[in-house]
Amino acid sequence: MSDVVSIVLKRLGLGLITLFVISVIIFLAVEMLPGDIAQAVLGQGATEENVAALRKQLGLDQPAPIRYLDWLAGAVVGDFGVSLVTQSPVGEVIGPRFANTLFLACYAAAIAVPVAIILGVIVALLRNTLFDRVANVMALTSISSPEFFLGYVLILYLSVKTGMFPSIAKLSPDMTFFELLNRTFLPALTMVLVVVAHMMRMTRAAIINLLSSPYIEMARLKGVPAWRVIIKHALPNAWAPIINVVALNLAYLITGVVLVEVVFVYPGIGQLLVDSVTKRDFTVVQACCLIFAATFILLNLAADVLAIITNPRLRYKK
Amino acid sequence: MADKKKDVLLQIKDLKIEGYSDEKWVEIVHGVDLTLHRGEVMGLIGESGAGKSTIGLAAMGFARDGCRISNGSVEFDGMELTTTSEADRRALRGSRIAYVAQSAAASFNPAHRLIDQHTEAPVYHRMMKRMESQEDAIQLYERLRLPNPDEIGFRYPHQVSGGQLQRAMTAMAMSCRPDLIIFDEPTTALDVTTQIEVLLAIRDIVEQFDTAAIYITHDLAVVAQMADTIKVLLKGNEVEEADTRTMLENPKDDYTKSLWAVRSFQRDEKPRPGGDSVPVVSVKNVDAAYGPVKVLEDVSFDVYAGMTVAVVGESGSGKSTTARCITGLLPPTSGHIEFKGEVLPPSYKQRSKDQLRQAQMIYQMADTALNPKVRICDILARPAEFYGGLKGGELKARVDELLDLIELDPAKFYYRYPPELSGGQKQRIGIARALAAEPTFIICDEVTSALDQLVAEGILKLLDRLQKELNLAYMFITHDLATVRSIADEVVVMKEGKVVEQGPKTEMFTPPHHPYTDLLLSSVPEMDPDWLTQLVKERGVEQLGENADRD
Numbered sequence: 001m002s003d004v005v006s007i008v009l010k011r012l013g014l015g016l017i018t019l020f021v022i023s024v025i026i027f028l029a030v031e032m033l034p035g036d037i038a039q040a041v042l043g044q045g046a047t048e049e050n051v052a053a054l055r056k057q058l059g060l061d062q063p064a065p066i067r068y069l070d071w072l073a074g075a076v077v078g079d080f081g082v083s084l085v086t087q088s089p090v091g092e093v094i095g096p097r098f099a100n101t102l103f104l105a106c107y108a109a110a111i112a113v114p115v116a117i118i119l120g121v122i123v124a125l126l127r128n129t130l131f132d133r134v135a136n137v138m139a140l141t142s143i144s145s146p147e148f149f150l151g152y153v154l155i156l157y158l159s160v161k162t163g164m165f166p167s168i169a170k171l172s173p174d175m176t177f178f179e180l181l182n183r184t185f186l187p188a189l190t191m192v193l194v195v196v197a198h199m200m201r202m203t204r205a206a207i208i209n210l211l212s213s214p215y216i217e218m219a220r221l222k223g224v225p226a227w228r229v230i231i232k233h234a235l236p237n238a239w240a241p242i243i244n245v246v247a248l249n250l251a252y253l254i255t256g257v258v259l260v261e262v263v264f265v266y267p268g269i270g271q272l273l274v275d276s277v278t279k280r281d282f283t284v285v286q287a288c289c290l291i292f293a294a295t296f297i298l299l300n301l302a303a304d305v306l307a308i309i310t311n312p313r314l315r316y317k318k
Numbered sequence: 319m320a321d322k323k324k325d326v327l328l329q330i331k332d333l334k335i336e337g338y339s340d341e342k343w344v345e346i347v348h349g350v351d352l353t354l355h356r357g358e359v360m361g362l363i364g365e366s367g368a369g370k371s372t373i374g375l376a377a378m379g380f381a382r383d384g385c386r387i388s389n390g391s392v393e394f395d396g397m398e399l400t401t402t403s404e405a406d407r408r409a410l411r412g413s414r415i416a417y418v419a420q421s422a423a424a425s426f427n428p429a430h431r432l433i434d435q436h437t438e439a440p441v442y443h444r445m446m447k448r449m450e451s452q453e454d455a456i457q458l459y460e461r462l463r464l465p466n467p468d469e470i471g472f473r474y475p476h477q478v479s480g481g482q483l484q485r486a487m488t489a490m491a492m493s494c495r496p497d498l499i500i501f502d503e504p505t506t507a508l509d510v511t512t513q514i515e516v517l518l519a520i521r522d523i524v525e526q527f528d529t530a531a532i533y534i535t536h537d538l539a540v541v542a543q544m545a546d547t548i549k550v551l552l553k554g555n556e557v558e559e560a561d562t563r564t565m566l567e568n569p570k571d572d573y574t575k576s577l578w579a580v581r582s583f584q585r586d587e588k589p590r591p592g593g594d595s596v597p598v599v600s601v602k603n604v605d606a607a608y609g610p611v612k613v614l615e616d617v618s619f620d621v622y623a624g625m626t627v628a629v630v631g632e633s634g635s636g637k638s639t640t641a642r643c644i645t646g647l648l649p650p651t652s653g654h655i656e657f658k659g660e661v662l663p664p665s666y667k668q669r670s671k672d673q674l675r676q677a678q679m680i681y682q683m684a685d686t687a688l689n690p691k692v693r694i695c696d697i698l699a700r701p702a703e704f705y706g707g708l709k710g711g712e713l714k715a716r717v718d719e720l721l722d723l724i725e726l727d728p729a730k731f732y733y734r735y736p737p738e739l740s741g742g743q744k745q746r747i748g749i750a751r752a753l754a755a756e757p758t759f760i761i762c763d764e765v766t767s768a769l770d771q772l773v774a775e776g777i778l779k780l781l782d783r784l785q786k787e788l789n790l791a792y793m794f795i796t797h798d799l800a801t802v803r804s805i806a807d808e809v810v811v812m813k814e815g816k817v818v819e820q821g822p823k824t825e826m827f828t829p830p831h832h833p834y835t836d837l838l839l840s841s842v843p844e845m846d847p848d849w850l851t852q853l854v855k856e857r858g859v860e861q862l863g864e865n866a867d868r869d
Contacts, residue, residue, distance in 0.1 A: 212383070214424040221378060222412035222439040232438075236429035312474040313428060 004308055008301065015297035019290055023075070026289045027068050030282045036060075037084055037280040058084055071283065075290075081283040085276075090287045094269065098291060100171065101261075101268035104184055105253035108191040112253075113246055116196045120203025120242075125230050127208060139197030151190045151263035158186060169264040187264040191257065195249040202245040206238035213237075239310040247303035255292040327395055327497055327530050328354040328377055334389035335372050335381065335554075347372055347554040349390065356497065357528040361545030361562070363535055363577075365770035366741070368551040370534045374500045377532060378415045379407040395497065412439035416491035418520075420503040422483035426475035432483075433471030436490045445494050458489040461526070462519040480633075481512035485519050492523060499524070501533045505540060509632035509797060510841040517543055517843075517850060536770065538577065539843035542566055543850040550574050562847050576772070578845075584804045585782055587823045590622050596659040597622050598759050598791040599644060599677070604653035606636075606643050613639050614650070614815045619808075621759065624785060626792040628806035628823075630799065630838065636815040637795045641761045644793070645677055657759075675705040678752035682764035684744035688736040694721075694747055695732045701754040720750040724780060742773035749780065759791045766801055778805050799842050803827065811835050 038054040039046065055061050059070070074081055080090035123132045142150065159167035169184045207230055210216060219233040220226075258270035269288055276284040308314045335347035347369040354360055362370045372385065379399030381387055392399040394415065399407055411417075416439075419425035427435060437451040446454065452471070459467035462485040475483060484504055491499050501520065505513040521544060524531050533544045541548055541562075548565045550557040550573070558571045569575050597620035606614040614636045621627045629637045642648040644655050646666030655662045657676060663669050681687035688697060698717045702708050708716050718728040724746040736744055745765060752760050762781065766774035782805060784790060796802060802809060802823070809826040811819045811834065819832040831839065843849060 214419055214421060215427040217382070218417065218419055218425040219427070219438075220411075221375075221380060221417040222442070223408040223410065224412070224438065224442060225408060228442075233427050233429075237427070311429075313476045316474055316477060 003314075004305060007308070008305060011297075011301045011304065015294070015301070018297060019293055022293045023072070023286060023290060024068070026286050027064075027071075027282075030277075030280070030285055031064055033277075033280060037282070040280055041085060071286065075286075080287045083276075083281055083284050085279050085281045085284075090283050093284055094272065094287055094291070097267060097269045097272045100266065101254060101257065101270065103180075104187060104191070104257065104266065104268060105250065107181070107184060107188040108195070108253050109250055111188065112192040112196045112249070113199065115192070116199035116246075117203050117242065119196070120200040121207065121230060121235065123200070124204045124207035124211075124234070125227055127204070132204075136201070139200055142193040143197035146259070147190055147194050148259045148263050150193050151187070151260055154186050154190055155263075158189075167264070169266040171267060184264075184266070187257075187260050187266050190260050190263075191253055195252060199242070199245050199249055203238070203242050206241045207234045210234045210237055236310070240307040243303045243306045243310070244300075247299040251296045251299045254295045325356055326353055327356045327358075328352065329393040330373070330377065330390065331393075332390040333373065333376055333387065333392065335369070335376060336386055336388045338384045338386075343386070343388070345388070345554070346385075347376075350551070350554070350556050352377075352549065354498070354530055354532065357530055358547065359524060359531045359533055359545045361533045361535065361541035361548040362551060363538060363541050363548060364551035364557075365536060365772065367553060369554040370536075370551055371502050373551070374502055374532055374534050375417075377498070377500060378411055378417065380411070409443065412496075413443040413445060413494040414496050415498045415500070416494070416496040418484075418487050418491045418499060418501045418504050421507050422487040422504075423475065423480055423507075425487065426483060428475055431472055431474055432478065432486050432490075436471060436486070436493050439490075440493050443494060451493060455489060455493065458492055458523075459486065461523060462486075462489055463515070464489075479512075481508055481516055484508060484516045488516075488520055488523065492527065492529075495527060496529060498530045498532070501531055501544075503535050506535065506537070510799075510843075511632060511837060513540075513843070514841050514850070514853065518854060520544070521850070537843070538566075539845050539849070542845055542847045543843060550577070566845055566847065588625055588807045589822075590625070590808075595622065597656075598658060599793070600656040600659075601640065601644065602653050602656060604640070604643050604650045604655070606639055606648055606650045608639075608648075612651075612815065614643065616653070617643075617812075617815075617817055618653075619810045619817065619820055621791045621793055623758065623791050624789045625807045626785065626794050626805055627808045627810060628794045628796060628802040629810045629812060630796060630802055631812035632797060632838075634814070635812040637797075637812055638763060639815075640812070641679070641763055641793065641795060644761065645679060646674075671705065675755045676757050677759045677761065678755050678757040679761045679763065680745075680748045680752050680765050683768055684736075684741065684748045685768075687748055688744060688751075690735060690737050692735070693732075694734050694736070694739075697736075697747060698750055698754050701751060705755045716754070720754055723753060723784065724750045726750075740773075741769055742776060745769060745777055746780065749777075749784070753784070753788070757790070759793070761793045761795065763795045764797070765794075767796065767798060774801070775804075781805065799839060811838070 036051070038051045038058065038060065042050055042054060059067060062070075071081060082089050083093050086093065119135060123135050126132050155167045158164050165185045166183055167186065169187050171180070171183065175183065211234060216229060216233055219229045224233070257268060258274055260266070261268040261270045269291070273285065273288040276288065330350065330352040332349045332351060333347060334345055334349050336343040337346045338344075350369070350373055352360070352373070362373065364370050372382070375382065376387055376392055377394070379392060379394075379402070387400055390400070394410065397406070397410075399410075426432065433452055433455050436455040437446075437448050440446040440451040441448050455471050456467050459470055464470050464482055464485055470478065470482065470486070478486065488504070504520065505516050508516060517540065523529075533541060535541050545562050547559060547561045549559040550571070552573055557573050558565075558569070565574075569578055599621045601617055601619050604614055604617045605612070617636070617640055619627060629640065631637050639648065643650050646662070646664065646669055649664035654664065657673065662673060666674060695714075695717050698720050699713050702716045702720075703713055706716070717732070721728040721731055726743060726746055731739075731743075736747065739747065748765070766777050769777065778801065781792065785792060794801070794805060806823045808822055809820065810817055811826070811832065813834050818834045819826065826835065827839070829836075840853065
């Protein structure tokens with residue numbers, strides 16, 4: 001197990017370096033954006049003096065490297081500064097939004113991952129049958145449609161025409177958990193449709209890839225029926241690629257949801273990021289991007305650790 | 319043995335099997351009959367493509383994907399397997415007919431412990447409870463002389479050596495006490511010393527439980543130890559069948575006779591060139607390691623121009639690692655390699671193009687050593703262009719010349735792809751690719767061990783002819799002593815990363831030997847049906863068991 005620990009530590013170290021590089025890139029990208037935050041906050045009618053005063057107040061008169069280092073010094077101790085637009089601490093601005101996004105991602109993942117893997121196993125078992133083809137066509141259709149389109153189609157059929165689910169995922173603090181699930185069902189379902197195909201097809205491919213292995217033939221020659229061959233003999237050896245694709249898709253559920261949030265007016269971090277970019281709210285943008293990067297790094301790390309745990313060859317040395 | 323032939327267990331009649339290729343069904347087994355009695359062991363022998371495995375699997379009512387039983391009947395203990403339902407066939411498999419595969423390492427599921435795979439069939443077929451079956455597995459492991467029988471089943475396949483896995487697989491086949499076991503080349507992938515232990519284990523347990531068996535192999539000497547009767551197959555047809563002693567003493571068919579006569583090729587040993595001639599390659603006191611694991615220790619030998627040095631030893635003895643040191647793929651931790659008296663840089667990265675050109679390699683698996691998506695002409699042109707700087711017409715002429723050298727018609731093979739070639743032809747292309755660089759020294763790494771005996775002999779003759787014409791020096795890595803006998807001038811015996819003995823071939827094959835050389839030599843099966851029995855008497859079972867613990 002010490003191998004796992006050393007891999008985790010190494011990856012975490014590399015992850016920190018990655019985060020640092022990303023913060024530099026984001027800073028430079030925001031710097032390069034045309035326009036000026038003080039101007040944006042005060043509006044077109046503001047006088048030169050007022051704009052200059054606000055710039056000074058926000059520290060924007062300092063040269064870029066100094067501003068970056070100031071920010072970095074704070075970030076290292078967990079202080080991401082204040083929003084340049086609202087002046088409230090970044091943590092307070094992002095916190096509830098990120099929690100909302102995480103909730104939606106978990107909701108979608110809780111449906112998508114089991115559905116994808118179970119479907120993947122079933123289509124591997126029924127490979128090259130009508131069911132397999134239909135499932136693949138549907139999966140490809142859903143993956144090829146833009147998520148805003150899927151979202152509007154779902155609104156049309158499941159909300160406008162039948163009224164089964166609300167079309168707007170507005171949240172209020174006094175909702176019960178069940179109400180919350182009901183309210184956010186359509187955005188979650190949209191995201192499920194977007195990610196399920198990828199994971200299902202990888203599960204199918206990873207299993208079918210193993211079916212020509214001698215140990216699969218051995219299992220069949222022991223009289224083991226087809227479903228048991230797949231679940232007991234193929235699936236345990238197929239985890240590594242499946243886990244990797246699941247991790248990638250989970251990351252996408254957190255970082256790639258802007259359009260879905262816009263369609264369903266859901267107060268998540270994606271919308272916040274887009275708003276902050278238009279307002280040149282550098283500190284918020286920076287923090288959002290770091291959260292996204294950290295999500296990718298942690299999920300990939302989790303995938304690697306899981307791949308080791310599910311593989312006896314890596315778990316037990318000779 | 320004769321009184322075993324009481325009642326018929328398996329009766330195959332006019333069995334035809336088709337395989338799907340190039341979008342049509344092609345017949346690969348053309349009407350074979352087979353009768354097996356209870357407790358009888360039948361050897362099926364033939365070269366690759368003879369249909370041995372396909373017939374073996376058909377005896378279980380099983381056809382691989384892309385194959386189908388198109389005609390004939392397979393009757394097992396009164397049940398017709400070709401027409402019964404898949405569920406009925408499945409009920410037989412594992413419980414009454416079991417299978418032992420060629421490579422136990424590939425046929426055990428890497429994700430489960432051995433004992434869980436062992437108990438799967440008895441538990442699934444509702445013949446035993448899991449705990450009962452586990453206890454039974456431990457007893458079987460003990461009978462098969464596996465080390466630590468109480469504990470070994472609780473390991474994963476990668477934690478157990480090849481010979482032990484093969485015995486564990488035999489134990490697994492025995493788990494439901496089947497009436498019939500199909501052994502499909504169970505010892506082909508093993509070293510000779512390990513092979514003996516597995517052969518003995520299989521023979522004993524089959525006798526103890528009076529199990530009938532079909533023993534598939536291409537090795538006559540092996541089948542002679544195991545089978546009561548032998549059936550010879552060629553390209554999906556039966557050649558002849560007889561009981562083992564009759565077959566060995568008096569084969570009737572010409573094809574069978576030719577199988578018996580292989581390994582006729584033998585070359586006289588050449589002495590070292592006299593005077594002050596310098597060896598082409600000289601390995602001087604080389605130590606090497608993979609990370610912290612030391613794999614070579616003080617290895618030294620010389621290879622002279624026009625001569626073949628055979629490096630023999632079991633798997634893990636460091637033969638291929640030595641080759642990696644010579645080619646610079648693995649820089650030695652101490653010692654060095656000399657080429658014509660000049661010290662070579664340890665890593666291939668530091669060697670000049672000319673130094674790299676001089677030493678080439680031919681690999682065991684021509685299948686994987688040739689890029690399947692590249693035409694033969696490009697495979698051969700690349701090294702000729704890279705090392706020789708040839709272009710255009712000159713290059714084409716050179717490729718034609720190379721194909722002529724390996725006795726393949728340029729007009730026919732120039733634009734072909736490797737998958738269109740037979741195993742022997744592919745290996746010839748591998749040889750031509752090595753020659754394209756115009757080397758003086760070639761490392762042949764088990765180049766014939768994946769080939770049928772007749773094809774292998776052709777390759778050995780070709781290598782010998784090329785050596786004479788081009789004055790090449792060969793380092794010939796092999797575990798097969800028959801190959802050594804036919805082609806080597808000098809022999810280096812390796813064990814656990816060390817050279818235990820070296821010298822001219824005739825000296826090595828005449829006693830007295832180093833004890834390890836003796837063990838290797840005496841472990842090669844002979845065409846005498848009593849050989850294994852004799853050997854066990856001489857060495858004793860304990861001796862074999864000790865040997866098992868070592869790997």
